[in-house]
Amino acid sequence: MKTTNISRRKFLEKTAIVGAAGIVGASTLRSCKGKKNHQELGLPPLLDQAPDGKKLKAGLVGCGNRGTGAALNFMDAGPNLEIVALADVFEDKVQQCADKLKHYKIEVLSENQFVGLDAYKKLLDVDLDIVLLATPPKFRPEHLKACISAKKHVFMEKPACVDPVGARSIIASSKKAAALGLTIITGTQRRHQRDYIETYKQIANGAIGEITSARAYWLQTHVWFRTREEGWSDMEYMLRNWNNFCWLCGDHILDTHVHNIDVINWFVGSHPKNAIGFGGRARRLTGDQYDFFSIDYNYGNGLFSHSMSRQIDDCANAMGEFIMGKEGFTNCKNTIYNPDGTIKWKYGYPKDKSGKPTNTVKVSPYVQEHIHLVTAIRTNQPVQEAEQTAISTLSAIMGRTAAYTGKKVTWEEMMNSPETLGPEVVEMGDYDGTFEVPVPGKQHKA
């Protein structure tokens, strides 16, 4: 790893001299006394554009809105990039995606547009370098494994999986990718967001002292759902309404809240050791998931993080993280406070034309991810983020299991759990599974 850092620094210095790309905070490359610098903290290079190089061709698996967005973010990452293939279970999704891409003058040959549950396999036969995975998370472990076997670089959306067996599969694929020199970047965009990254640097270098407690929350209104249409088979209905079935989505504590849990894991520097929590289903209309969770994560040594997630209308909404230290606290995003509440440090956002500071980072984190991906490939500095994302996803699964069962759930149990959700073989047509909403504990007698 040491050599990696040195050579990456050399690359960055070189490009800075040539002026081929702007580098944010070039001064941070030099380490101060006893403080860890950007590279030493394992942070991604914050280029505005990926360097030029041989053409990189990418295929997209999962052509919904996020998938289409990811394809466009990829195209924005730098010069000489191309989307050459699309795959989705449904023809209309592929079509809609191809149409949208056309608006941006991106043409995908019709023979490279694949439909069906095995579309990803056909896509892997196309001559391409990178696969963007943006399907529901249930399919991620299988897809990632196939991509690594085909020796492709990968961008994969979070969450990494929906169950512990899937998490271990992702970790194994990540290790295989490392051995093969392939890059996997994940859609944990906070880790690619410049304000978060600068705040992390401050905290990692002791700005609030030792961390003593944390909080992570994703409290929002209800999310999208589909009611069943005539002519849809059971499987088609579930796939189109995947955001509401646990075996496809993993429940919203993974699907969305994993971002916040991931930030806490990142800042604390480890995953929780165990979890106790609860949740329930109060307002949701379809599927089998909960619409609120409250989990107490124990990171050991007296450090706990309270995690809240909710998808119900007309309740208090909030989204973010909070970390308390012995010498102050932070929102993890852009501000660090002294213990008395006064501001100790604030991230300096870029200014607009009239000189007023904006509140957004210079490069969208969704694009920054792909700049990281392309840079890693073109400078031959492979990066694998899949393992850390699998660990954060498994942290969320531990919380989900604690809420579903009412039991205290440990990390070791998760790492050894044989749980796999959903049918053994996913195929279109009827499905005879039942979708009972989990109820914790045991009924007492009247």
Add this chain to the structure above:
Amino acid sequence: MSCHFHPHAEVSWRLSTHSNNHSGVVVHCVECHLPPKENGIGAYTLAKAKHGFKDVYGYLTKEPDEIDWETKGFPETAIHFIYESSCIKCHENLFPASISDKGAEAHLNYQLYPNNRNCISCHIDVGHFDPVAHSKNLDFGLVDMSDKEIYQKATKVVGFVNFNEKIPGTSVSFNMKAIEGGKFILGSPADEQFRQKDEGPQREVELTSFWMGEIEVSWDEYLAFFSATSSQGRKEGEAKQVEEVDAITGATPPWGAPDQGWGKGKHPAITMTHHAAMTYCKWLSQVTGKVYRLPTEAEWEYAARGGNKGTYFFEGEPKDYERQGLVNKLFGPDTTVINSYVVYQENSPERTQTPGFVKANPYGLKNMLGNVAEFCLDYYDPAVYGKYPKGVIKNPRGPRTGAEHVIRGGSFMSSAKELRIANREYTKTKQWLVTDPQIPKSIWWYSDCKHVGFRVVCEYDNKME
């Protein structure tokens, strides 16, 4: 093979993947049997001197056929002369693209819990070829029944007498001894040598009559069950089986050789899980029309005592047989008596034996102590004796729920003190499945327990007469 002294090791090495492989690379003795030089020349030299000295000593003092080569090939012994650091030096990449899903799971677990297992816990056969290791043993349990009588019906029992049970559809039979019910004292007195706390308080117990297997369930018997019920494993991991009267789904094919290559036949069946043993009893009951089950802990102890109140059912105390005390340490204990009744650490050597090796106890039962430890029906609770209601306890069955089950009777690995009749042990499910690379882990076979088997009892019902 230079100055070292094990010609047959060269033969098995030449057949192994470290010598005979498609890449043409040959890995020589010292590359596994010494630590890598890169890790420090001091450690390398020291290890070389140690093994060299042992070999010279062995060469001068022993004949090759005096040495138990087989035991040296068990992972727990072999770890003393195969260096993990040397495995890792060459096999740096634990996640090659070609690795199977199960292999990846196992390597992940190895990285997470490095103390749980070594490379050779799973890859014992890579340096010295072993024809039975590591191929899913699909022929396992195929019993040649060609020129033997196939029993059509189970034995009809009239009255409470010893009988020979015949397993219908097979040529397998086994003896059941009638154990007359009665009262006895369960547990050991506080002053018994090497007594453990869970053996008390002593309680008076009354049992109804039952039959008990003369010997531990043999491979012949267990394989009859295996071939009649074996499954492909789709239900693997589902501990709670649906109670189907007509179709009992039995064990999946095992990996490797569950008999450890010690022989099947009348050797006690081993490495099956407690769940598998229970399923065996259920199946045996179904095919014979009788009620077979595992013995309760009280039945087991009653039968093992054979009317005796002492530490063993034969004369002597643990200290007479342990290598403790000056005389025993110097000259070794006089073990003539214990050797005639028990297969244990001092005479086994390191493996099970057939029942002919020992004499029976006063009730005609063989290997109650030693050979293999035996599953009981009861859940294990160290304090259960004190929890039973006051007075004489009738047919106790242990706690209603629990996680692990009682095992009794010591094994070929036990020392004299562990063979005491009252000594209590219990299953260690997690530990016994550490090197099972499957997730979920097998519910039928323990990967890391080869010293436990079981014995059946048959319930006696007056109405049978």
